[in-house]
Amino acid sequence: MPPVVTGYRIRIRMTARAIDEPHRTASPLELLFDLTFVVAVAAVTAQYAHQITAGHALSALVPxxxxxxxxxWAWMNFTWFASSYDIDDIAYRLLTMVQMAGVVVLAAGVPPTGADSDFRLITIGYLITRIALVAQWLRAAVEHPAGRRTALRYAAGLTLLEAGWLLRLVLAETHTLPSPTGIASFLALAALELAVPWWAERAGHTTWHPHHIAERHGLFTLILFGESVLAVSNGVRAALEGTEVGGSLIVIAASGLVLLFALWWLYFLLPAGQGLSDRREISFLWGYGHYGVFAALAALGAGLEVAVEQTGHRLAASPLAICYSVALPTAVFVVLLRLIHTPLVTEHVMRPRAVLVGVATVLLLPLAASRFGVTAVVAALAAVGVAMVVVTFPAVARHC
Known part of the structure; x- marks a missing residue:
């Protein structure tokens, strides 16, 4: 038996955890790890909100x-590795702490990307997370012979791509990487990052736990909803610097919260764990699709912050741009949510016709901003969100 001190293991052999391990839930260490992403997501959301306020929503979208x-991707890599190899001994904990430090550095590098297009701290923070994660995969390769080929492929792929990111940074710093080439190189490296798990798993599948993975994605979704609530609160505070509490401020803040609640309701309508257990082969589609879901929620938080703030200040952004900064992320969230969950369930509670009508309405409503104002449009968007929840009630009742 390995020695145990106050509930954690000092040193044990890293072996794969069981796919069907009963009662598998997120560990306290995973929850602590997620807190660093609260900081990172808050920084990204605040940065984008600032760009929307300045009237640069479209040009700032790519950064x-x-x-x-x-x-x-830093969160995804840790989460899926942990689902297979979380042994919670001292070495594992310390390497997780190093990854947390990398995320903190990454979060600190967010503001310079908006002000000066400076990605140095972002790249350094990403490098720190990669060093620790590669060490984890190499340890798995040494101590878990059955998964050695897969682990070595992960380690090799991550190392080569990190070299690519560093080379890209050097070329950018020496002004030998033109802007169009910079975007193309990012897309190429990002695509290769997404290809690493597919390539590595061809040598042998890791033992990620479907219900654990579904829970972890749900927890990250909650972080993003929480950041959006914080963004609404920030918008209220900024609005009150220029005006007193009024009907418009109350309506738009309340509408933002109602819209967020409706989207939360839709996300958690059906658990994904059983679907992932029955169809592990679609895990890439489901997991990668969450990039769009998560990014849409982060962008929605930024849009809501600006929508609330404009009740107290005259902003550079037009009413149309502000309304679309709320409507577009909402539409993307709903569409992607429907697409990534469809393969997991035999009967989806979000009917295609309801999704089509709801999304079309969401995308058309901002066109009324110049006539009815931002407050009325955001209130209408919240009403559409509620309607999309209500139309799921019959299907939900049949599942009960």
Missing amino acids: FLQVFFAVW
Whole structure:
């Protein structure tokens, strides 16, 4: 038996955890790890909100998606590794702490990306997370012979791609990487990052736990909803600097919360754990699809913050742009949620016709902003969100 001190193991052999391990839930260490992403997501959301306020929502969208990719992918890599190899001994904990430090550095690097297009701290933070994760995979390769080929492929792929990111940074710093090439190189490296798990798992599948993975994605979704609530609160505070509490401020803040609640309701309508257990082969589609779901929620938080703030200040952004900064993320969230969950369930509670009508309405409502104002449009968007929840009630009742 391995020595145990106050509930954790000092040193044990790293072996794969069982796919069907009963009562598998997120560990306290995973929850602590997620707290660093609270900071990172808050930084990304605040940065994008600032760009929307300045009237640069469209031009800032690509940098926002780039930075969010780094945040999301760092979380994904840790989460899926932990689902297979979390042994919670001292070495595992310390390497997790190093990854947390990398996320903190990454979060600190978010503001410079907006002000000066400076990705140095982002890249350094990402490098720190990679060093620790590669060490974890190498340890798995040494101590778990059955999964050695897969673990070595992960370690090799991550190492080579990190070299690519560093080379990209050096070229950017020496001004030898033109802007169009910079975007193309990012897309190429990001695509290769997504290809590493597919390539590595061809040598042998890791033993990630379906219900644990579903829970972990649900927890990260809650982080993003929480950040959106915080964004609404920030918008209220900013609005009150320029005006007193009024009907418009109350209506738009309340509408933002109602919209978030409706989207939360839709996400957690059906648990994904059983579907992932029955169809593990679609895990890539489901997991990668969450990038869009998560990014949409982060962008929605930024849009709601600006929508609330404009009740107290005259902003550079037009009413149309502000309304679309709320409507577009809402539409993307609903569409992607429907797409990634459809393969997991035999009967989806979100009917295609309801989704089509709801999304079309959401995308058309901002066109009324110039006539009815931002407050009325956001209130209408919240009403559409509630309607999309209500139309699921008959299907939900049949599942009960």
